[in-house]
């Protein structure tokens with residue numbers, strides 16, 4: 405995390421230690437999410453990934469390199485075909501599957517991205533169209549967010565945000581069908597995801613969100629506008645001269661938390677401080693550790709990367 409610290413932000417801002425921040429440093433990028441989706445849907449070779457994502461060659465090549473370097477993907481020779489290589493998920497990369505499932509759930513629930521309406525995920529165990537749900541690892545029951553307790557974990561603290569590279573939001577526009585086109589706009593933009601994290605923790609005002617995320621004012625204004633426009637946040641004016649707003653989650657925004665939670669669990673597994681995770685989650689109903697995982701609403705079995713197939717209607 406120490407590479408190329410931005411000296412200005414380092415001096416002025418500290419953000420809460422957060423596995424989500426670290427996870428977003430890897431996957432908070434729209435092209436990367438589209439690549440992961442493509443591989444999840446069965447693409448392995450460069451040409452196929454390019455065709456399904458619609459990304460430019462140079463951009464795709466850059467992100468594949470990054471994903472391989474970060475141990476999300478592995479590059480290997482195709483057996484029997486000299487000089488032909490393909491990409492596959494590492495175990496760490498496969499661990500993102502739960503986050504991807506919840507992105508898919510959220511998009512279906514909120515009817516986003518008409519481009520992917522004909523694509524469906526089937527759960528092979530029961531044969532039904534998959535409706536993913538997050539369940540508690542202790543009692544195996546589905547939970548509401550209101551039924552979850554949060555407390556600081558052993559790794560809680562403050563850190564200076566670091567940036568491997570100053571990066572502009574990469575707009576990806578293709579006509580390729582995608583399961584995740586709408587949620588990629590939030591998750592694929594690190595700032596938007598961090599703004600959501602701040603609001604989830606009860607931070608509502610501009611300057612406080614700025615402090616929590618480390619975003620510069622312009623960046624923050626544009627993200628708050630985009631998130632309000634897309635209906636995950638709503639602004640309420642608490643002061644009129646000059647106008648000051650507080651930001652609240654809509655139901656659509658509240659549901660987004662299931663995605664952030666699964667990303668956090670993944671981040672904890674791979675990027676937490678040596679002392680442990682920064683946040684501990686407890687399921688109030690059963691009293692056990694939440695350790696959430698994703699199961700199928702129909703058969704209640706855990707959903708694994710190999711246990712689903714993509715079908716077209």
Ligand SMILES: [Zn+2]
Nearest residue numbers: 540543687690
């Ligand atoms: Zn439980």
Ligand SMILES: [Zn+2]
Nearest residue numbers: 527530700703
């Ligand atoms: Zn099932």
